[in-house]
Amino acid sequence: MNADVLPAAGTALARLVARFARIATVGEAGAMLHWDAAAVMPPGGAAARGDQLAVLAGLGHELLVDPAMADDLDAAEATPPADPWAAANLRLMRHAHTRATALPLSLVEAQARANAACETIWRQARRDSDFEAVRPALTEVVRLVRETATALAPALGLSPYDALMDGFQRGIGxxxxxxxxxxxxxxxxxxxxxxxxxxxxAPPAVPSGPFPAAAQEALCRELSARAGLDYGHARLDRSAHPFCGGTPTDVRITTRYDEADFAGALLGVLHETGHALYERGLPAAWRRQPVGEAAGMAAHESQSLLIEMQACRSDAYLSFLGPRLHAAFGGDAAPYAPDNLARLWRRVARGxxxxxxxxxxxxxxxxxxxxxxxxxxxxxxxxxxxxxxxxxxxxxxxxxxxxxxxxxxxxxxxxxxxxxxxxxSYTLGAMAAAQLMAAARRDVPAVDQALAEGDHAPLLRWLRTHVHGKGSLLGFNDLLREATGRPLDPQDFLTHLRRRYLA
Amino acid sequence: MNADVLPAAGTALARLVARFARIATVGEAGAMLHWDAAAVMPPGGAAARGDQLAVLAGLGHELLVDPAMADDLDAAEATPPADPWAAANLRLMRHAHTRATALPLSLVEAQARANAACETIWRQARRDSDFEAVRPALTEVVRLVRETATALAPALGLSPYDALMDGFQRGIGxxxxxxxxxxxxxxxxxxxxxxxxxxxxAPPAVPSGPFPAAAQEALCRELSARAGLDYGHARLDRSAHPFCGGTPTDVRITTRYDEADFAGALLGVLHETGHALYERGLPAAWRRQPVGEAAGMAAHESQSLLIEMQACRSDAYLSFLGPRLHAAFGGDAAPYAPDNLARLWRRVARGxxxxxxxxxxxxxxxxxxxxxxxxxxxxxxxxxxxxxxxxxxxxxxxxxxxxxxxxxxxxxxxxxxxxxxxxxSYTLGAMAAAQLMAAARRDVPAVDQALAEGDHAPLLRWLRTHVHGKGSLLGFNDLLREATGRPLDPQDFLTHLRRRYLA
Known part of the structure; x- marks a missing residue:
């Protein structure tokens, strides 16, 4: 934290800030080990990795439920800070503590075991399309989730289902x-x-490959960097399931390459770049404090979909991207024409x-x-x-x-x-992405003109101010209200869909 | 741990075993983050990584000095286990606890700060060849190290210098x-x-490059695998300073490639492979217990030097390696003749x-x-x-x-x-490597015959039994005594040098 937001030394709030920083730092270590497991770990490391992640999670939990934490929260709340960020931070500390202490350790452990067991059975059951094989395990998972929801609900003052939603996205039910x-x-x-x-x-022409993975990777790196991702603080690697992990100053995105079709990797990397830009833009002054974190999973998905769906599949960006792709992969130019890319990457077909x-x-x-x-x-x-x-x-x-x-x-x-x-969260994110993009275009008319030159900077500046830099100061609906003038409202998403798919 | 070495549940010893397993698991997380920082981390992640490592080290230390640990050690020692491994494990727990509690936290922190400050100044001072620039910082480091040694000595019953040595290699002073x-x-x-x-x-002929890094890397991977490294439990990556890190089931070795000369990377990887094989061969039943760890830094260096210097620069192995290198890199065959490689990689010249x-x-x-x-x-x-x-x-x-x-x-x-x-530790390792290699050759006459076919298996089996599988059951001299019949004795090293360089 910056000196100007540090509470006075020796106060309960100062102890809380230090304790939450420590918890967050343990969480960062876990995030890095998650990335490692998905991106580079040899298979023989899996068992030990599970233990490492469990021990780190356990240590973080112990730090959170420490009785000294409860005393300091009571003391700090007696004279809450005047600064709105500090006040929000204290509220989020209480919220995290409430969630952590509402559940007996035996339930947390039983849930973790049941989840792990069920997931393992599910992998085979899905291969076999055999629901009966996993039904008993899923029944146990649901039983424990219901118990968890029932225990969380009164502590949070929410319904049981909303108490579960709250674990992923505060501020919406x-x-x-x-x-x-x-x-x-x-x-x-x-x-x-x-x-x-x-x-x-109007079926699209399909670019014909092969598209060598190394060339795809270089292009993904170039385009994510152009979108604003600073590789002095980031990595792009390969994993079976693409994701964005790491920490705000060392963010790790992954993808996978299909040499017959580059679209999956490219659009996937732009999606993960949206997540990464959010992490990179979180308020540095509140690093490792609850209020300095991303506002939730729906907010996070709004940022990935805003970059992938709203910005990078826009007419403007495709007019930049088409020639760049043709230069990278060669061959017939027609499939790379922007209007063909639009037909190719905006096909609606139920499945x-x-x-x-x-x-x-x-x-x-x-x-x-x-x-x-x-x-x-x-x-x-x-x-x-x-x-x-x-x-x-x-x-x-x-x-x-x-x-x-x-x-x-x-x-x-x-x-x-x-x-x-x-x-x-997925669809709340999609709707919020459209709502935020519409607001950005209203506030910054140059957004599309810049995208047509492959330049995300005007858009990114707006996002930094109105979303990324807000951390968890606001809940989901309040974040949207401050950024766009309205709480979640699906109209912008519907307008976007009508324009893109029906006009 | 395996069930047959688990102490009875609910006993002080069982609590100690669980606690040390937790400490070791935190240490494993730190080891992985160290590897990441050296091998793949973007530069912007350095500051956060420093915090992550410090927090993990602090948590491990707190677990070690917990007063409950002291009570359990006292209780367990009242009825020490009969099994020699369990008894050694308990002694090593006490030893770790004694070292950790002998030093006030203020001294540990002051030392860490002084070391970090001095190291930073040293990097520039070395570039400038300016000892005076780093003299004050080194003076402070030495002052604190002397204070540390003085505090450790009575707790361990050793001289101050031996108390420092003990931190790297138990059992020798x-x-x-x-x-x-x-x-x-x-x-x-x-x-x-x-x-x-x-x-x-007899100056050697020098193979002429360039030697593409990718070809060197493939060769390093092949030869380390042939030497016994299972890449289902290992990785080979690049870093500025080669090292062996990770954990016993997920060991990470690194090297760097010079396209003008492949010897540094190749022999370096074989060196790190020696370290890695030691970690892989530690007793699985005692994983994450003090007695299950490597016996110390000199013991570790004995294993890397045994593979690199004793085995891989032997006449037998060079007779296998020469043709393999020529096949990999092509060009004139003469420099790859085994007797030329021997002259090339066994040059004595003071510097x-x-x-x-x-x-x-x-x-x-x-x-x-x-x-x-x-x-x-x-x-x-x-x-x-x-x-x-x-x-x-x-x-x-x-x-x-x-x-x-x-x-x-x-x-x-x-x-x-x-x-x-x-x-x-470096030279104790070199001497022990010669002593162990001589013993292996006595016990297993087929060692060199196998090396001549690029096969380390007979040697590795002997090392698994006599060194790797012993973990920390024995101190340095006792390990050598059981494996070779004598405590550390430089005669085998001198004999080796005479044969290799003077015969």
């Missing part, structure tokens, strides 16, 4: 999300057939798999999961009835009938790893 | 080392001129720089430092008098006059980073 999702479902009824018909009417979904149908996958997981947590849906409820839901939303559970309720890791309450 | 080193100095008086004359009389020294003169560099650091710790030599004492010492040992302090007392980082008592 099911009551905010449900009407937005319902409206989206209504939008989709007409928009989806129209967009699909339009896409089918069973969430992670393969286009921008318009993706929310339908999330809405399905949001509804089902609420029902599971409320006890209104039994795990045994999940495949049937899934089939019914995806038919209602997208008119599809899953051919098997592997392409149905077994496709995502989240539930099988105990992550309930996370799915809404 | 200055009184063991001094006569061995004195005898070596006498040996060198005649041997060195003779060996130099012999080397000068100022320790890290560039050949096998015969290397000990002279260590002997000089061993004597000077003892005098510094005893207070018999003032820091201000170090350059003069250095010049006098290197003249007496090698007949050289340092042209400047950069090639004299400023050349090594060790003292400027507070590492006093470490230097003897």
């Amino acid at each position: 099911a009551a905010d999300v449900a009407p937005v999702f319902d409206a989206y479902e209504r939008f989709l009824a007409d928009a989806l057939p129209a967009a699909e018909a339009r896409a089918a009417a 069973h798999i969430r992670v393969d979904a286009d921008e318009m149908t993706y929310p339908a996958h999330v809405i399905l999961r949001f509804r089902l997981e609420q029902a599971l947590i409320a006890g209104d849906l039994a795990v045994a009835d999940l495949p049937g409820a899934w089939a019914e839901g995806i038919r209602a939303l997208l008119g599809l009938v899953p051919p098997d559970d592997a392409r149905g309720c077994l496709q995502d890791i989240h539930w099988y790893d105990g992550a309930f309450g996370y799915f809404p | 200055a009184a063991d080392v001094a006569p061995v080193f004195d005898a070596y100095e006498r040996f060198l008086a005649d041997a060195l001129p003779a060996a130099e004359a012999r080397a000068a009389a 100022h720089i320790r890290v560039d020294a050949d096998e015969m003169t290397y000990p002279a560099h260590v002997i000089l430092r061993f004597r000077l650091e003892q005098a510094l710790i005893a207070g018999d030599l003032a820091v201000a008098d170090l350059p003069g004492a250095w010049a006098e010492g290197i003249r007496a040992l090698l007949g050289l006059v340092p042209p400047d302090d950069a090639r004299g007392c400023l050349q090594d980082i060790h003292w400027y980073d507070g590492a006093f008592g470490y230097f003897p």
